[in-house]
Amino acid sequence: MGNLDKSSRIVALTLFSLLVLGGCGGGNGNGGGGTPPPPPGPTLSSIVPSSAVAGASGLTVQANGTNFATSSTVQWNGSSLQTMFVSSTQLTALIPANDLAATGSAQVSISNHLAGVGNSGNLTFTIAAPLVESTWVRALNYIPKDIAWDAIHGKLLASMGSGDPTNPNTLLVIDPISGKVETTVPAGNNPNLLSISSDSSYLWVGQDGDSTVQRYTLPNLQKDITIPLPLDQIGKAQQAVSLEAARSNPHTVAVDAGHWGDSPPGWNIFVYDDSVQRQAAISLLGAAPLKIDWLQWGKDDSTIYGTQYTTIDSPGGVVSMNVSSSGVSLLPGDGGFPAGTVMYSYFSPATGLMYSSTLVADPLQLANVGEYNLLGDVWQCVPDAAIGRYYCLVEPQLYGPGAELWIFDLAKFNLLERVDLSGVVTGSFGRLIRWGRAGLALISVNGVYTGSGGLFLIDGAAINPNVSPDTPAGTATTVYPLMLGLEPESAQVGSSDVTVSVTGQNFTPDSVGCWSCNYLQLRTIPTTYVSPTQLQVTVPAATLQSAGPLLISIYDPVRNSFATNSLTFTVLPGSNSSTKLAAMNLDGLATASDKTASVLYVGTGGLDRAYPSHIVSVDPTTATVKTSVQVSPFPYILSISAQDQFLYVGFEEASLETQLALPELSPALTWPLSNPAFQNDLSFGDQFYAGDL
Amino acid sequence: MTVYDDQIQRPNIVAGLTGGNDIDVLAWGKTDSILMGSQNDLLGLQTDYLLSVDSSGVSLLSSGPSNFNAAGAGIHSDFGTGLVYSDDGNVADPSTGKVVGTINASGIVLPDSSLNRIFVLGQSQAQANTNDYTIASFDETTYGLVSTITVQNLLGSPFSMGLCGDHCLAVLTFNGNWGPYYGPVGMLYLISDTTFLSGTPYLRGKTSLTKGEVAMRWKRPSRTEVARRQRFRREN
Numbered sequence: 001m002g003n004l005d006k007s008s009r010i011v012a013l014t015l016f017s018l019l020v021l022g023g024c025g026g027g028n029g030n031g032g033g034g035t036p037p038p039p040p041g042p043t044l045s046s047i048v049p050s051s052a053v054a055g056a057s058g059l060t061v062q063a064n065g066t067n068f069a070t071s072s073t074v075q076w077n078g079s080s081l082q083t084m085f086v087s088s089t090q091l092t093a094l095i096p097a098n099d100l101a102a103t104g105s106a107q108v109s110i111s112n113h114l115a116g117v118g119n120s121g122n123l124t125f126t127i128a129a130p131l132v133e134s135t136w137v138r139a140l141n142y143i144p145k146d147i148a149w150d151a152i153h154g155k156l157l158a159s160m161g162s163g164d165p166t167n168p169n170t171l172l173v174i175d176p177i178s179g180k181v182e183t184t185v186p187a188g189n190n191p192n193l194l195s196i197s198s199d200s201s202y203l204w205v206g207q208d209g210d211s212t213v214q215r216y217t218l219p220n221l222q223k224d225i226t227i228p229l230p231l232d233q234i235g236k237a238q239q240a241v242s243l244e245a246a247r248s249n250p251h252t253v254a255v256d257a258g259h260w261g262d263s264p265p266g267w268n269i270f271v272y273d274d275s276v277q278r279q280a281a282i283s284l285l286g287a288a289p290l291k292i293d294w295l296q297w298g299k300d301d302s303t304i305y306g307t308q309y310t311t312i313d314s315p316g317g318v319v320s321m322n323v324s325s326s327g328v329s330l331l332p333g334d335g336g337f338p339a340g341t342v343m344y345s346y347f348s349p350a351t352g353l354m355y356s357s358t359l360v361a362d363p364l365q366l367a368n369v370g371e372y373n374l375l376g377d378v379w380q381c382v383p384d385a386a387i388g389r390y391y392c393l394v395e396p397q398l399y400g401p402g403a404e405l406w407i408f409d410l411a412k413f414n415l416l417e418r419v420d421l422s423g424v425v426t427g428s429f430g431r432l433i434r435w436g437r438a439g440l441a442l443i444s445v446n447g448v449y450t451g452s453g454g455l456f457l458i459d460g461a462a463i464n465p466n467v468s469p470d471t472p473a474g475t476a477t478t479v480y481p482l483m484l485g486l487e488p489e490s491a492q493v494g495s496s497d498v499t500v501s502v503t504g505q506n507f508t509p510d511s512v513g514c515w516s517c518n519y520l521q522l523r524t525i526p527t528t529y530v531s532p533t534q535l536q537v538t539v540p541a542a543t544l545q546s547a548g549p550l551l552i553s554i555y556d557p558v559r560n561s562f563a564t565n566s567l568t569f570t571v572l573p574g575s576n577s578s579t580k581l582a583a584m585n586l587d588g589l590a591t592a593s594d595k596t597a598s599v600l601y602v603g604t605g606g607l608d609r610a611y612p613s614h615i616v617s618v619d620p621t622t623a624t625v626k627t628s629v630q631v632s633p634f635p636y637i638l639s640i641s642a643q644d645q646f647l648y649v650g651f652e653e654a655s656l657e658t659q660l661a662l663p664e665l666s667p668a669l670t671w672p673l674s675n676p677a678f679q680n681d682l683s684f685g686d687q688f689y690a691g692d693l
Numbered sequence: 694m695t696v697y698d699d700q701i702q703r704p705n706i707v708a709g710l711t712g713g714n715d716i717d718v719l720a721w722g723k724t725d726s727i728l729m730g731s732q733n734d735l736l737g738l739q740t741d742y743l744l745s746v747d748s749s750g751v752s753l754l755s756s757g758p759s760n761f762n763a764a765g766a767g768i769h770s771d772f773g774t775g776l777v778y779s780d781d782g783n784v785a786d787p788s789t790g791k792v793v794g795t796i797n798a799s800g801i802v803l804p805d806s807s808l809n810r811i812f813v814l815g816q817s818q819a820q821a822n823t824n825d826y827t828i829a830s831f832d833e834t835t836y837g838l839v840s841t842i843t844v845q846n847l848l849g850s851p852f853s854m855g856l857c858g859d860h861c862l863a864v865l866t867f868n869g870n871w872g873p874y875y876g877p878v879g880m881l882y883l884i885s886d887t888t889f890l891s892g893t894p895y896l897r898g899k900t901s902l903t904k905g906e907v908a909m910r911w912k913r914p915s916r917t918e919v920a921r922r923q924r925f926r927r928e929n
Contacts, residue, residue, distance in 0.1 A: 518874040548824070548846030551876045562873035568848050568880060579842050579886040587878040588865040589916055593856040600857040600883075605919070607871070607878045620857035620883050636916045642772075652917060659699065671700035692719040 042067045042110040044120040046487060048501050049530040051126040052095070054103045061125075063091040063110060071114035076125075077106050095125075103129045128531040135460030137424045138179055138474035142172065143453040144443050145192045149435040152200035153219040155182070156441055158455065162190040162209060171205065171221055176435055176457055177471045185221045188214055193243040197250035204253050206240030213240050213255055213272070225275040229257045232267050233285050241265040244304075247297040247349060249273075254295050254304055254328070258284075264291040269306070269321070271328045280327025292319060296347035296354070298363070304328065305347055305354060305363055318354065318363055350385030351410070357381050357392070360413075365672050370633045371653045372408045373415065373606045380432040380442070383410055387464050393421075393429050393442055395450065403429075405440070405477075407462055413633050414612035417462045417506070418564050420478040427453030438464035481506040481554050481563040484610045490570040490583050491539070493547045500569060502535040502554070504609075510558045513537030515569075516551050517562075524555065539569055547573040549583075565609055582623035586616065589636040589652075596644035597663035599626060603635030603649060615649065615665055629665040632656055639693040650693050657693075694719075694730065694744065696751050705750025707742075714756065716742050720768045722787035723775025729787035731762045731779075733915070739763065743790050761785045761792055763799070773806025774833065780909070782813070784836070796831045797838065798907040801854045803862070808892040809833045812862065814854045815907035826851065827907050828862065829899075830889060841898030841907070842889050848880050852914050857883055860890040867919045879919070 044065040052059050063074050066089055073080040074093035081093040091110065099106065104127050110120040144158035156174040160167040171191060173183035189209025196203055202224065203216045215224040229238045238257035246252035251274050258267035269282040269292060284292055292306035304321040320331040345356040353369065354361045357379055360370040372381075374392055381392040390408040403425035407417040427444030430453075435441050440463055445453040460469040462479055483504040491498045502513065509529045517523055526538040535554070543550055553566035570583035587608035592601045600618045604611045615635060616628040635658075637650035646668065649658040659669040694707035694716050707714060716730035728751065730742035739759035745752050762768055766780035776794075777787045780802045784794035800815030811831040820826060825845040832839055849866030857863040864882040871878040889897065899906075 516874075546846075549848035549876065549880075551874070553873055564873065565871075566873055566876050568876045570848075570880075573845065578888055579844070579884060581844060582883040582885070583848075584881040584883070585877050586881040588853070588881045589919060591853060591855040591857070591863045591865060591881075593858065593863070595856075595858070598858055600855075600861075600863050602863075602865075602881060605878060609877075618857070618881070618883075620861045620863070620885070623883055636919070657697065657700075669700050671697070673695075692717065 039069070039112075040067045041118055042069075042072060042112045042120040044108070044110050044123055046501075047108050047123050047125060048487075048499065049528075049534055049536055050123065050501065051128055051531040051534045052100050053531045054100065054127050054129055056097070056100045058097045059095045059100065061093055061095060061108075063093060063108070064089060065110060065120060067112070068110065069112050069114070071112065073111050075107075075109045075111050075119065080111070100127055103127050126531070126533065128533055134469070134472075135419055135458065135462040135477045135479065136469070136472055136474035137421055137459075137477055138457045139424055139426075140174070140179055140455040140457065142167070142174075142181075142455045143427075143445060144172070144455055146194045147431055147433055147441055147443055147455070148194040148196050148203070149433050149441070150196055150200050150203075150218055151435075154436070155219065156435060157194060157196070157203060157221075158443075159187065159191040159194055159205060161192065169209075171203075171216070173219070173221065174455075176439060176441065176459075179457065179473070183221060185216075187216075188212065193240055195243045195245040195253065197245045197253075198248055199250045201250050202245070204243055204245055206243045206255075208239040208260070211237040211239060213243065213253065215274075227253075227255075227272055227275050227277075229255065230268070230270075230277075232258070233283065238267060241293060242295040242306075244295045244297055246301045247299065248301050252301060254297065254323075256292060256295050256306070258293075264293045266291065266293045266306075269295070269304075269328055271304075271323055278325070278327035280324075280329055282321065282328055282330055294345060296345070298347060299349045299352060307345065307356075318361065320363060346383055348383050348385045351383075355381065355383045355390065369654050369656070370413045371606070372406075372413055374406060379406075380429045382432045382434055382440070384434050385410060387466070389416065389463070391432065391434070391440055391463065393425070393432055395429070396422075405458065405462065412612065412630050413606060414609075415482070415564070418480040418482070419458075419462050420480065420561070421456075421458070424475050424477075425456050425458075426451030434463075436470040437467040438469050478559050478561065479506045480561065481508075481511060481556070482609055483552075483554060483563050483565050483567050486552065486567050486569055486585065489568070489585055490572050491544055493544060493571050493574055495544045496541045498539045498544065498569075500537050500539055500552070501530075502537055502552070502567075503533060504535075504554070504563070505533055507532050507535050507554070508556065510556050511535055511554050511563075512557065514553045514555045515539070515543055517553050517555060519560075522555060522557075544571050547571050565607075582620075584618070584623055586611070586618075589634065590638040592638040592640040592647060594640060594644045594647075594662055599663060601638060601640070601647055601665075603631075603638050605636075606633050606653075615647065615660060617663065617665060627665060629660070629667070631658055631660075632670075637693045648693050694751055696746055703748070703750035705752055707744065707751050707753045714742065714753065715740065718767050720770040720777040720787065721772065722770070722777065723772070727775075727787050729768065729777050729785070729790070731759060731768050733762070733766055741785075741790055743787065755790065757790070761790070766799075767802075769802055769804055771804035771806050771833075774804070776804075778802050778804045778811060782904075784811075794836045796836050797902045797904045798829045798831070799905075800907065800909045801851060801913070803854050803856065804833060805856060806833060808890065810839065810890075810892065811836075812854065813907060814851055814864065816910040817907055818910075821910040824848070827898075828884070828889075829902060829907050838899070838902050839894065840889050841902075842884075842886060843898070844882070844884055847882060848876055850911050850913060852916065852919060858885075860887045861885045862890065867914050869914075 046064045048062045070085045073083045083093045106125045107122040109122045145161045146159045148157045158172040160170045171187045172181045188207035192208045193206040205214045213227040241258045242256035256266040258265040271278045307318045358374045379392045383390045388410045390410045392406045394404045396402045403421040405419040428447035430443040432442045440458040442456045485503045487501045513525045513527045528536040550569040554563040567585045587605040588602040590603045602616045613633045614628040617626045632651045632654035634652035635649045636652045639648045647660045661668045696703045715732045717733040728744040732740045741759040742756045743754040761783045762779040763781040769778045782796045782799040798813040803812040813829045829841045830839045849868035853865040862884045
């Protein structure tokens with residue numbers, strides 16, 4: 001009887017709802033001559049696949065959504081496609097080859113006009129360029145001590161030390177397009193460090209065996225003025241251990257003079273105008289504990305930054321130096337914030353930031369502002385602010401052969417590309433520089449475990465995807481695919497085969513999906529190559545028989561390599577429980593709930609491929625991302641204010657705190673964390689990170 | 694330990710290690726003038742800190758050995774009750790530092806006065822060394838067990854649990870084996886249940902728990918470890 005009562009109540013409630021709806025429509029709601037309310041309009045939630053390669057033949061796509069009618073048509077930039085009705089939630093349509101001829105995108109929607117209602121919202125269909133082998137590497141049979149790029153004259157310049165077996169004590173002018181040495185000139189005794197003046201009129205060369213800095217005119221390398229370096233504080237001859245032409249004035253150069261055999265090597269810092277030394281210099285012996293081995297000019301000719309890298313047990317840190325017409329002097333008040341541990345660091349005048357392998361620092365705020373998640377063992381890095389990329393050479397195996405080029409977004413710190421250079425690039429890495437439209441040049445020296453050194457020229461789309469390569473010559477490289485997302489990313493236990501769209505980059509027709517795979521066990525699954533950014537894989541019903549994570553990776557049997565990462569397809573427990581589980585591939589570090597906006601904020605780590613170091617707003621009812629915003633690296637503490645007004649963010653890798661206005665996640669305020677008690681303290685670093693909020 | 698109003702730092706701070714204080718985690722009390730801090734190192738003596746906040750900043754009222762928080766555990770505010778809840782299962786009044794209650798479970802604790810519940814993510818003895826977990830809910834007033842549910846076959850180790858709406862818990866996991874073959878670095882699990890995650894008395898699962906029956910039986914990485922361990926592993 002109780003059940004009957006309950007059913008009656010439900011029916012009554014339903015009828016009441018119908019009556020109310022009818023009233024709202026203005027009629028009597030009983031079908032007695034009034035206009036029935038229009039059916040609800042269509043919604044479009046996904047297109048599968050959502051991309052194709054330009055030049056593909058006709059393609060059948062599946063449109064998923066709600067409120068589809070038998071008369072519904074799939075619209076392609078406003079024109080109807082040949083459409084087949086499958087159900088109220090699914091249509092299929094044929095995209096003709098003509099519409100896929102050129103790269104670009106199209107807006108796809110659903111029209112229910114014949115049913116008397118309008119269009120759904122639009123989704124974008126991408127027509128991608130086919131992936132071609134587009135980055136090459138060449139090995140030149142030289143082992144320079146240093147290299148520099150003369151952008152004005154389009155040449156690489158290389159110094160060959162006194163021990164070079166074929167070109168000792170020379171400078172080489174190399175045409176990077178042909179890979180040939182065009183000019184060889186004698187360069188005193190043991191030429192080493194190189195630096196080119198801002199207008200490419202001069203090349204400054206540290207000639208270690210002569211204890212001089214020798215200037216040459218460009219482009220012909222005519223010998224110009226000579227700067228004899230003064231003796232050190234105990235009467236020994238010095239060499240240039242760091243040498244940097246001024247940011248603006250082509251006649252000015254900064255020299256850190258000392259001895260390569262010392263640790264640290266820098267003893268004295270001088271600034272020269274042509275061959276005239278400015279009067280004030282810095283003696284590093286009297287400035288302990290500061291040790292400066294590396295110099296970089298700041299944004300202009302009034303500041304030099306310096307750091308030490310050779311002595312791991314000294315405080316280290318970056319110091320700022322003031323440069324005036326009278327010379328160079330230490331600026332008080334810093335020296336404590338950390339720098340990297342490799343030789344070739346950079347200050348970028350475009351970004352105003354310092355780059356030291358993994359770490360990025362703001363020398364004005366004395367704050368670390370980011371980190372590149374560089375996981376190899378030995379690396380050399382160089383930024384290019386014009387392209388917005390950060391390039392690092394990585395030895396993937398400690399004390400072993402192999403080389404990879406890792407390319408990051410300069411501003412966002414996330415990994416963009418990973419290029420395999422194994423088999424071509426050998427030796428232990430030295431200087432890495434940018435050259436040309438899309439080139440990198442690397443010098444390496446002979447290594448016991450790493451093989452023969454050389455000069456290597458890397459060129460192509462991985463360095464700069466926006467231009468054609470300088471020369472498509474050499475050995476084609478492999479760019480590893482990267483997985484960004486799965487759609488859908490879960491299914492109920494016991495489901496039949498599930499078609500999953502895998503989004504990512506650098507997929508090839510050889511790419512094949514794989515579940516719980518490794519090199520010993522390849523469980524490949526049916527895969528359709530859609531485009532370099534999309535694959536379609538079928539997760540077979542046999543793998544969906546028990547709840548739990550199913551690891552999906554992408555394997556390339558031709559190259560015998562896996563994509564950089566893998567993702568989880570979750571087999572959800574049965575629906576008979578009142579407890580519902582949803583799973584998302586998010587590398588979350590912290591969460592905060594916004595009850596006002598009914599969203600969950602997730603701070604993501606730097607290795608989340610789709611949302612690296614973001615605050616992601618998740619709709620918990622649909623387990624979908626609503627919006628996201630990039631923040632400083634590793635937002636690992638979140639705290640939401642009263643009335644859900646602000647989200648406070650603390651970072652594991654930036655000594656900053658950020659306040660975001662909710663729910664838009666609009667950046668409101670970011671400020672450096674500091675402790676007044678430690679300002680200007682050279683014994684302790686003055687870097688502070690949020691421990692809790 | 695410092696307090697900011699927007700980006701303006703209040704002048705009075707409490708020095709950390711150089712002042713002999715090791716404050717790793719914080720929780721506010723009932724008002725904006727009460728803070729409680731605690732050490733959450735895995736090693737060493739655990740210390741609780743009672744702090745006072747006013748317009749000039751923060752000052753240390755007292756500190757002493759913790760009878761409230763276990764090594765490596767976190768503490769959590771509940772502005773509704775004004776009390777502080779430790780992952781060890783203890784409830785303290787941050788104005789006095791005294792323990793005012795205990796629940797019979799430990800793990801990852803989440804108080805929610807809007808539901809009058811304390812949720813605890815832990816593992817039973819039978820779940821140890823598996824990817825299955827128990828979530829227990831307790832009455833926030835009486836500290837008595839209300840319900841338990843289980844979630845199974847998660848990828849990675851849970852290290853964070855929070856609310857994600859009126860009937861939803863968000864659990865973050867860290868997958869220490871991430872890489873080309875072993876899945877992503879971590880997962881976000883959303884657990885929704887309109888009866889378990891409600892203020893309505895609804896007994897499900899276990900009817901009673903003894904102390905320690907549901908506990909942290911896996912190695913929970915701290916959020917710092919999660920961030921740092923991502924940086925020191927090679928991807929391939």
